[in-house]
Amino acid sequence: MSWFCCGSSWGPCATTGHGACGTCNSGSLQHAWPNTSDACLAITRPDRCGETLARRGCGFTHYTTNRCNGKRVATRIADCGPQTDQWCGERTCCGSVCGSNRIIDLTPAAFSAIASLSGGLRPVLVEA
Numbered sequence: 001m002s003w004f005c006c007g008s009s010w011g012p013c014a015t016t017g018h019g020a021c022g023t024c025n026s027g028s029l030q031h032a033w034p035n036t037s038d039a040c041l042a043i044t045r046p047d048r049c050g051e052t053l054a055r056r057g058c059g060f061t062h063y064t065t066n067r068c069n070g071k072r073v074a075t076r077i078a079d080c081g082p083q084t085d086q087w088c089g090e091r092t093c094c095g096s097v098c099g100s101n102r103i104i105d106l107t108p109a110a111f112s113a114i115a116s117l118s119g120g121l122r123p124v125l126v127e128a
Contacts, residue, residue, distance in 0.1 A: 001064060001104050001124040003111035004032060006079055011108045012117060019079030021058035029073060029113065031062060032081035032105040040080035049088035049101040054128070064104060064114065067123040068094035071114035073106070081105050092121035099123025 005013030007025030018024045020036060034044035035053045046053050056062070058077050065072040082105040091100045104126050108117055115122045 001066075001106055001111065001115075001126075002082060002102050002121050003108050003117060004079075004081065004105045006030075006107065011112070013108055021078045023058070024078035024107070026107050027109045028078070028107060029075045029110045030078035030107045031064070031075040031110060032079035033060070033062070033077045034081065034084050034103060036077060036080050044081060044083050045085035046101070046103060048085040051084060051101055051103055053103060056128070060128075062104065063127045064106065064110075065125040065127070066114040067097045067099065067125060068115070073110050073113045075106060075110045078107070079105070090121075092123055094123065097123055 005026050006019045009015045010027035013026040034046045035041045035055050060077045082102045087102045
């Protein structure tokens with residue numbers, strides 16, 4: 001997982017657009033998902049990294065668990081992303097626990113609920 005800014009200014013984020021769903025805000029428990037629509041999937045291309053992700057639309061809830069500390073957060077889809085194919089094979093580890101291929105971007109509020117923003121990337125388990 002990584003984090004991104006959207007909507008109203010919050011924490012480290014300046015004011016930006018409200019994402020593909022029109023509801024995204026950095027201070028809310030939300031995330032971006034690479035397969036929210038055909039148009040989104042055509043941009044993010046997780047398949048190029050060997051990832052097959054279910055189609056999930058705006059507002060769908062995912063549960064993301066930080067594999068480094070076991071903390072979990074529920075978030076709703078508010079944007080399209082991350083552009084998974086730009087980071088094929090990228091790995092992030094904490095000790096012997098590793099993850100690869102960015103498949104979810106959390107808002108700063110959601111990311112900071114389960115990890116330090118300064119960490120930037122963390123291996124996670126994403127469940128519906």
